[in-house]
Amino acid sequence: MSNNVATEARSVSKVYGSGANQVKAIDDVSFSVERGEFVALVGPSGSGKTTMLAMLAGLLQPSSGSVLIDGEDLLEMGDGRRAAFRRRKVGFTFQANNLVSFLTALENVELMLRLAGQYDRQHRKRARQLLEMLGLADRMHALPRELSGGQQQRVAIARSLINNPAVVLADEPTASLDTERAYQVVETMAHLVHEQGRAGIMVTHDLRMVEYTDRIIHLLDGRLEQIVTPDDDLSCLADPGSCQMISDDVFAVDSDQVAAAVS
């Protein structure tokens, strides 16, 4: 595995139910994301995007395979250690209910510092700087209900980055935003991921947003359909039937091989 790899999924499968009711939500998916790389996880509804994201975050246990963040296998951790690991290594942005409703924008970001035991002057200053960088200098003391959807998402981005995580995960961060705000949010996220050297993974069904990403991981019916770049022909993303299957062998190896396969 390359030293630059922040997170890696190795032959990950997830099966729900058993016997005749068994459903394979994720089927032997492998890929890796490097530091400073912003990746989109796309696919139609039911393709397994969110399940994959949950496993990458350690919120869901794979049925088989493994997920590594900074070289550490999440499956080998107990619940408590995994939660602590998430606090340190994973930043999260959700589709909705992103913020604690009774905390201001600044307090929401600072909450991560409190949870990580880093609530000191230096880190609090960084929280303010992050919010200023995200254009929220004058909204720091506003409660979530006083913020627009776009502003709330930007606060969530600030919160996801405040602890310098290895991986930033975003679940449909633009789903409840109008187009202009959606572009702003994704552009900001991509910029910060690149600038700060994090690995960013964004689940989205909005293909317009992939232009800010470095790679696009396409899931279909729980399987890895293909990995492309925004410069490739993306027509098959909109019409999965026209996509050419990629050999599993390509993704069962390390990230360098993956990169070579998609280039």
Next chain:
Amino acid sequence: MSTALYLALKETWRNRGRFFLFSLVIALITLLILFIAALGEGLGAGNREYLENLDADLLVYQDTADLSIASSRIGCTTRDALRSVNGVKAVGPIGFSSATIPDANRGEDLGVSLIGVDPGRPGEPPVTAGQGLERRSANEAIIDRMVADVTGLRVGDRFQIRSPQGGEDQLYLLKVLGITESQMYAIQPSIFVPIIKWDEIRPQARVSGGAQDPACNVAAVELDDPGQIDEMRARLVAQVRNVDVVNRQTAWENTPGYTAQQQTLNTQNGFALLIGLLVIGGFFQIQTLQKVPQIGMLKAIGTPNRIIALASLVQIVIINLLGVLIGGLVTFGVSLAFPPGIPLVFEGQAIVRALASILVIGPLGGLLSVRLSLRVEPLIALGLGG
């Protein structure tokens, strides 16, 4: 703890309107529970005060009376026999009946417990003003402070007392020799008269002049060594015929209706507490249900269960404390407006127990919501699970 406290305080303050309203609900429950406790304490005290404060260690009943004061008769011979038992310091007769102090000015007669005692012997209450009884047959009385407050009688005043004799009401003139405190019996304030005078005044089928050594209801026994109460009880039963001997607590617990009354009020209090438990539990349960997505998000970003549970618990304790404080203050204010005749006593162990129980039911009721918050899956934040 600090992050949990921070989250609890922030949420409470930023939603202070809602939480204050709920504190008022808890305050109303507190008011109800404290009033029931005060009523229980007041009625209990009204029944047992005299026996509780009695300057005697044991009470002697006729053995066939089944510890009923009204049915018990202890004659002179029995009292002498009690006195002769080794270890007995003093024996005093006590007679119980009711009478009325008529008052044209008040427009309302005052019912009192008329208690006959021997001057200077166990049974006579201590006075806080004036002096104790002097002669066994004098027209003199010690009155309870409540009688003095209601009638305006003072030491040295004379007053009439009414009692049915032979089918007609008779009036008796008594002089106030002294005033005593906290001596209610049968939920009535008491007046104490010499036992011979009591025998003359007490309601009878025929007019009586009062015997020289009348039978009383019970005998109060003071011991040389109060620490040997159990041994002395057994010794008295063994050496004196046809008697039943009990301590003061057993005596008041066997006054008419005392136990049934206290059980009724305790049951009411129990139901009020149960209702409180359900209301408080229900509120915090609904509150947690509304917060499930947020709790899921908090867990997803790595908030430990410990912090989420502690924050919930701290919040419940804060709201509960505020409600109990408001309820306590309102109860105190309302209690000041009640006239002295109403048997409400806002002091004593019953009130402390009631306050403690309300403080306990808050967190107890909230435990369900804490459990619910612990069971919220972080996957909820991603729209999975739940």
